[in-house]
Amino acid sequence: MEVTLLGKNETMSGIESALKVIGGVEAVSIFENLFYAKEHLADHSSALLLLDGDDEAVSWQYVVDELKASGPEVRIVLLKEDSYDAAKAYDAGVFDYLMKPVDEKQLIRVIVKYTMHQKRVNKP
Amino acid sequence: MNVVLVDDEYYALQGLKMELEEIGGVQITGLYEDPSSMLAEIAELRPDLIFLDVEMPQMDGFEVFARLMDLGCTSSVVFVTAYTQYAVRAFEINAVDYIVKPVTRARLEKTLERSRPAAASSSDTPLRFNCFRHFSIVAGGKDINAGWRTRKAAELIAFLISEGGSYTAKEKIAEALWPEQESRIAMANLYMAYHYINKQAGQSGFRIPIESERGKMRIDMTGISCDLLEFDELLTAARTAPAEKMRELMEEAATLYTGLPFEDAYFDWAGEIQGRYEYRYLELLEQLVCHFKSCGDMQKAQAYETKLLIPELQTL
16 A cells, blocks of 8 residues: 655654554555655555645645646545644545544544545455 | 435424435435434334434444344445544444534535445446447446547547456557557656546546556456457357357357447557457357358348348448
C-alpha cells in the first residue's frame, strides 16, 4: 500500500515515521504543495492521502475538491486539530477524519478501514 | 437497495421515507420509532443500509450501532442528526455517512451513491469488454466506448486488455500507441489519455479500473467480463472436460469468436494478439471437425470444416 501525505513537513514527518513502522505500508510520499501531490497521484496508485486540514493558506475543502476532480481515486483522510469540520468532511466525501496529534492507533484504524472497504468493493 | 429507517420522531421518519421514495432505487423495508423493535427484527430484515437517528430517548444511535455489531449485522449505517458534534465518533466507527438535518434530497443522493458499491456487491458485472471484431465497452447495457472524444482513450484501454491485466511499462505503452512521437511527448500523451479516461468514465458513472504506479500501468480485470478471457477459459476447461462437456465448451468458444481482436479499430500494435487468437480459433475448428467426425455427426463436421477452409465464413 502506498500512502501520500499532503501538508507541512514538520507536521507530516512524524506521521511518515509512524506509517513506516506499521506493516503493509510500502511507500510514503510527502508533499507540501497540492500541484506536486496531484502530479504524483497521476503516476502512482496511492491508496490513501492524508491531508493536513489546518493549513491557513488554503482551505481543505478546496484541496479535497481539486484532488477528487483530478482523476485517480484516492481516499482522503483529513487531519485536524478539532472536531468542528467532521460533519462537513462527511459532506465532502472524505474517507476518514483524524484529530491531531495523530497516533499509531488511529493510523492502524484507517488502514484497517481501507482494507475492509477494498474487500467489500472487490467482492465478486 | 433495501433500507431501514430509525428515528424517534414520527415526522422526521416520514419525511426521510418520502425523500428516499422520490429519489427511487431503494426499497424501504422497515420504519421504526423504537430502535429496540428494529433490533429485534434486524436479523430477518437484513437491510443494505440503515438510516439511524442519534439522539433517541431509549438508546442513542451509537448504542444501537454497538448492538447491531453484537448481533453480527453487516448493514452499512448512516447517522441522521441535527447535531454536528457526533461526526468524529461516526468516522471512528466507520459509519458510511453522517447527515445533518434538515435532510436535503441532494445530500441523500450523495449518501445513496456512496452506499451503492457496498450494497451492490452481488449485482451483475458492471463492465463488459467485447474485443472480437468490434471493440466495445458495455456498462449498464450501453456502449460507452462510442463516447470517447479521443480515439487514443479507447486504444489505451484496448492495449491494456491485450496485456491480460498484467502490469506493463509505461514506456512500452506509450511507444505502442504513439510510435512516431518522441518518447517524452508520447509519455505526456499517455498521462493525458489516462486522466481523460478517469474523468470521462467518472462523469458517465462507470469507472474503468486502470491502475497506474511507479512506471507501469495495468487494467484490473477483477469482476469484468471480457470475451477474450472467456474464450481462453472455455478452451482451458475443454482440455480436461469429459467428451460431451468438452464439445459443449468448444462450441461455446467458437461462437464467441466473431472476428480478429480489435479488427475494425486498426490498431497498429494489434497484429500479435490477432495472430495469437486466430491461431487458437483455427486449431479449435480443427478439433471440432475431428470430434464430430469421430462421433459420426457429419453435418456438423462439414459445417466446421467449411469455416476452416473458407476464411470469409469463419465468423459466420
